[in-house]
Amino acid sequence: MRKYMHFISYGCQSIDEEDIQTVIDTLRSPFLTQGPKVAEFEQVIANFVGAKYAVAFCNGTAALHGACYAAEVGEGDEVITSPITFVASANCVRYVGGTVVFADIDPVTYNINPAQIQANITEKTKAIIPVDFTGQPADMDEIMSIAKEHNLVVIEDGAHSLGAEYKGSKVGIQADMTMFSFHPVKPITTAEGGVIVTNNKEYYKKLRKFRSHGIEQTSYAKEQGDWYYEMTELGYNYRMTDLQAALGLSQMKKLDQFIERRREVAELYTEKLKIMEGVITPQLLENTASGWHLYMIQLEKGNRKQIFEKMRAANIGVHVHYIPVYWHPYYQKLGYEKGLCPEAESWYEKALTLPIHPQISNEEIMFVIDKLNSFVNTN
Numbered sequence: 001m002r003k004y005m006h007f008i009s010y011g012c013q014s015i016d017e018e019d020i021q022t023v024i025d026t027l028r029s030p031f032l033t034q035g036p037k038v039a040e041f042e043q044v045i046a047n048f049v050g051a052k053y054a055v056a057f058c059n060g061t062a063a064l065h066g067a068c069y070a071a072e073v074g075e076g077d078e079v080i081t082s083p084i085t086f087v088a089s090a091n092c093v094r095y096v097g098g099t100v101v102f103a104d105i106d107p108v109t110y111n112i113n114p115a116q117i118q119a120n121i122t123e124k125t126k127a128i129i130p131v132d133f134t135g136q137p138a139d140m141d142e143i144m145s146i147a148k149e150h151n152l153v154v155i156e157d158g159a160h161s162l163g164a165e166y167k168g169s170k171v172g173i174q175a176d177m178t179m180f181s182f183h184p185v186k187p188i189t190t191a192e193g194g195v196i197v198t199n200n201k202e203y204y205k206k207l208r209k210f211r212s213h214g215i216e217q218t219s220y221a222k223e224q225g226d227w228y229y230e231m232t233e234l235g236y237n238y239r240m241t242d243l244q245a246a247l248g249l250s251q252m253k254k255l256d257q258f259i260e261r262r263r264e265v266a267e268l269y270t271e272k273l274k275i276m277e278g279v280i281t282p283q284l285l286e287n288t289a290s291g292w293h294l295y296m297i298q299l300e301k302g303n304r305k306q307i308f309e310k311m312r313a314a315n316i317g318v319h320v321h322y323i324p325v326y327w328h329p330y331y332q333k334l335g336y337e338k339g340l341c342p343e344a345e346s347w348y349e350k351a352l353t354l355p356i357h358p359q360i361s362n363e364e365i366m367f368v369i370d371k372l373n374s375f376v377n378t379n
């Protein structure tokens with residue numbers, strides 16, 4: 001069988017000489033962490049999405065932990081999220097002692113189904129964490145109206161969706177707080193990194209405190225003397241460094257370009273795959289523009305494992321995103337049972353991630369399509 005000349009990975013960072021030089025310049029500056037770059041990066045992100053505030057964190061998971069803290073999720077509170085996501089969307093609820101409630105997905109968009117959110121609301125529900133899975137915004141108008149009716153906080157997990165659009169606006173202003181991740185495979189990278197954007201000043205203040213040990217500079221403290229500060233709550237050291245922020249600033253200049261290429265790749269896949277028997281291509285909600293973090297297809301003939309293995313053997317870095325979160329042993333031990341979200345589970349059995357990232361070439365994509373075509377109907 002013909003293999004591609006190199007491994008085609010499913011996702012990959014795009015780092016150029018300008019990115020490298022920016023980090024080197026910061027290494028030579030007086031500040032390695034907590035210098036001017038973090039604040040500058042926060043401003044650029046806030047401006048980009050149109051939010052008032054941004055608080056950068058050392059990674060997206062820490063940012064989600066901060067958001068759960070700011071929303072005052074705690075012991076006895078329930079938080080509703082999607083089972084088809086990376087484990088961090090649920091784990092952040094556990095960090096603050098809350099209970100995760102999984103609401104099933106919409107089989108068309110693969111995102112959390114608002115009707116299923118509604119069906120899972122109880123007196124203990126405190127928050128909702130919708131995930132913009134694959135870069136497609138969740139059904140935010142519906143979700144925000146449910147939240148309003150029941151007085152819930154909405155924390156959008158936008159790890160996949162920086163630059164995506166919902167009804168003409170950038171993702172990041174629809175929810176009470178929105179998280180973006182800057183892990184290498186995400187829309188832009190700072191190696192590790194994350195941010196919360198919000199229009200709410202109270203959340204903003206809590207997030208900043210939480211990120212840095214629970215310490216604050218009060219006017220009262222200042223009267224005590226310049227050395228004096230007070231720790232008023234138990235926070236963490238979740239700070240982003242200036243090295244990461246410098247890389248992020250340089251990457252932000254290229255975000256539009258990255259997304260444009262991702263959209264071209266997605267279009268090419270959809271054009272060729274929508275006519276392929278046994279393959280279901282992704283569909284977008286009206287009035288949304290995906291950032292195409294992932295390109296996911298469904299294989300209808302029960303042959304996902306065979307096709308996955310053949311594709312890998314041909315040097316194609318297919319993947320599967322994600323194993324339903326509550327299938328993991330940690331959640332099983334907490335008492336979640338298989339069968340809980342039937343749509344999510346049936347979707348998972350058929351799902352396959354095809355390679356997509358800004359640097360992938362048309363030749364690579366055509367190889368992926370060609371191989372898929374030859375494997376799909378010969379099992």
Ligand SMILES: *Cc1c(COP(=O)(O)O)cnc(C)c1O
Nearest residue numbers: 059060061086088159181182183
């Ligand atoms: C990557 C990711 C996270 C966590 O972000 P990190 O920066 O890796 O901690 C959370 N949710 C989803 C959906 C992700 O893909």
